[in-house]
C-alpha cells in the first residue's frame with residue numbers, strides 16, 4: 001500500500017508545510033506533510049536518543065497517532081451488513097486536544113474503541129485498517145495509552161486517595177518506592193483538583209460521595225497514574241452539569257498543553273467547550289465529514305454553502321448539519337444528499353503518507369509491561385484490604401441486612417413462639433426450619449447479586465489493564481467477605497432459636513447456627529456463579545431468584561425427593577435449601593420426645609426419629625448434610641472462578657485492509 005515517496009519530494013512537502021501551514025490548518029494538504037514531518041521528527045529524535053545512549057521515558061515521550069482505511073462492519077444473523085466506520089483516516093497529535101463529534105450513532109465510540117484497541121469482540125464483526133503510533137504498530141505503544149470510559153465505576157466505599165493509591169501500587173513500575181507512589185498520587189490529586197476531596201469516599205446511590213465531575217476527574221487521574229502520553233476519553237462530559245463539564249474539559253486542555261495527545265468523543269458541547277478543541281473530527285453515519293483544525297471548521301462549511309448563523313453554538317450547528325433527518329422520506333432524502341455532498345467535499349479526507357503505516361496484528365492493549373505492576377503478594381494484600389474496606393464501611397447495606405434479619409427473626413420467633421412438644425409442634429418445627437433455611441439463603445443471595453454484578457464490571461476493566469489476575473481477586477474477596485457474611489445468619493439464628501424454644505441442648509444450638517452459616521455461604525456462592533455468568537446485572541437479578549425458587553420447591557418440605565422425576569433429580573442434589581433443611585431437621589428432631597394426643601390417633605409420631613421417618617430423613621446425619629452442602633459450595637466457587645477466568649475482556653483484532 002505504501003507510496004514510494006522520494007526524499008526530495010518529502011523534504012519539499014515538509015518545507016512547504018513548515019513555511020505555509022501551521023499544524024493542521026489545511027488538513028487535506030497538510031495531512032501528508034504533517035505526518036511525514038512527524039515521522040521525520042521522530043526518526044531524528046530516535047537517532048539523537050540512540051546517540052546519547054538514552055531511551056525516551058514515558059514522561060517526555062510524544063505520541064502521534066495515525067490511522068487510515070479504518071473500517072468496521074457488523075453482519076446480523078440474516079446476513080445483512082452494517083458499516084459502523086467507513087474507511088476513516090486521521091491523526092491525533094501531541095500537545096493537541098482532538099474532539100470526535102457527530103450525531104448519536106455516528107460511530108464516535110466505535111472509532112475511539114478502535115483507536116484504543118478496545119472494540120469488544122463480537123462474532124460477526126470485522127475491524128480493518130492501519131493504526132500506527134509514532135510510525136510503529138499500535139501494539140507496541142498500547143501500553144502507553146490511558147482510556148477513560150463513559151461510565152465512572154469505582155468501589156463506592158474507597159476514598160479518592162485510597163483509590164488512586166491502589167491504582168498507583170497496581171500500575172506504577174515495580175521499582176517505584178512507596179514514597180514515589182505517594183508523591184505521584186499527591187501530584188495527580190493537585191493537578192486534577194481533587195486534593196480537597198482526598199479523604200471523601202466515592203459513594204453510590206445509597207451513600208453520598210463525590211460529585212459527577214469529581215468522579216470523572218478521578219477516572220482521569222486513575223488513567224494518568226501509569227503516565228500514558230496518549231489519553232482517550234469517551235464522552236467525558238456526559239451526565240455532568242455545564243460547570244462540571246467545563247472543569248473536566250479544562251483539565252483535558254491542560255493535559256494537552258503539557259504535551260499529552262488527547263482524543264475525546266463528545267456529543268454536543270457548549271460553545272465555550274467547543275472553543276477549547278484544537279482539532280475536530282466530524283462523523284456522520286460512520287463516515288468522515290470533516291477532519292482538521294476546530295477553528296477552521298465553520299469557514300470550511302461556509303465555503304460549502306452552509307454558513308453558521310451569528311451567535312449560534314458551532315457544535316449545535318455542526319450536529320444539525322451532519323444529521324440525517326428521518327422524520328419523513330423527503331426530509332431523509334434531502335438531508336442524505338446534503339451530508340453526502342459534505343462527505344465528498346475536500347475537507348472530508350486527510351491524505352496520509354502511508355509509507356510509515358504498519359498494520360496491527362494484535363492490539364489487546366494496556367497490559368502492563370514486564371516489570372510494571374504489583375507482585376502477586378502485593379496484589380493479594382491490596383485486594384484483600386479493598387474488599388474488607390468495601391464491606392465494613394458499607395454501613396447502609398450492613399444496617400439494612402442486619403435490620404432485615406432481626407425483623408424476620410422477630411416475626412418468625414413470634415409466629416412460632418415456644419413450640420412445646422405437642423403433635424402440632426412437629427409440623428410447626430418443620431415449617432420453621434424450612435423458613436429459616438429459606439431466609440438465610442435469600443438474604444445472602446440478594447446481597448451478593450446486588451454487589452457482585454456491579455463489582456464484576458470494575459474488575460473486568462481493571463483486569464483488561466493488566467492490574468491483577470482472577471486468583472488473587474477471588475481469594476481476597478472470599479477471605480474478606482466471610483466474617484461479615486457469617487454475622488447475619490448468626491444474628492437471625494440467635495433470636496429465632498430461643499424464641500421458638502427449639503432443642504434445648506447447647507450443642508444443637510451451635511450446630512443450628514453452623515448449618516445456617518454454611519448455607520448462607522453456599523447461597524452467596526450461588527449469587528457469585530449467577531453474577532459471573534449473567535450477561536448483565538439485570539439478568540443476574542432475574543436469574544438468581546428464579547433458581548432459588550426452584551431450590552425452595554425442591555427444598556425437602558414441599559416435594560419428597562424420592563418422588564422427583566428422573567430428569568429433575570439433580571435439582572434436589574443442588575438445592576442448598578434441601579441440604580440445610582435436612583441438616584436442621586436431623587439436628588432438631590433426633591432424641592426429642594413428643595406428647596401423644598389423648599385420642600392417640602393413628603400415625604402420630606412419639607419421637608423425633610419417627611418424625612424424621614415421615615420425611616424419609618431417617619438415614620441422614622448432620623455430618624452428611626453438611627458434606628453435601630460443602631460440595632455445592634465448592635462447585636459454585638469453582639464454577640465462578642472458571643467463568644471469571646474464561647470471561648477475560650476480549651477485543652476485536654485489527655485486520656489488514658486488504659484482508660478478505
Ligand SMILES: Nc1ncnc2c1ncn2[C@@H]1O[C@H](COP(=O)(O)OP(=O)(O)OP(=O)(O)O)[C@@H](O)[C@H]1O
Nearest residue numbers: 074084102103104105106107108109110111122267
Ligand atoms: N456491537 C454492535 N452491534 C451492532 N451494532 C452496533 C454495535 N456497536 C455499535 N453499533 C452501532 O453502530 C453505530 C455507532 O455506534 P456508536 O456507539 O459508535 O455511536 P456514537 O456516535 O458513539 O453514539 P452515541 O453518541 O449515541 O453514544 C450505532 O448505530 C450502533 O447501534
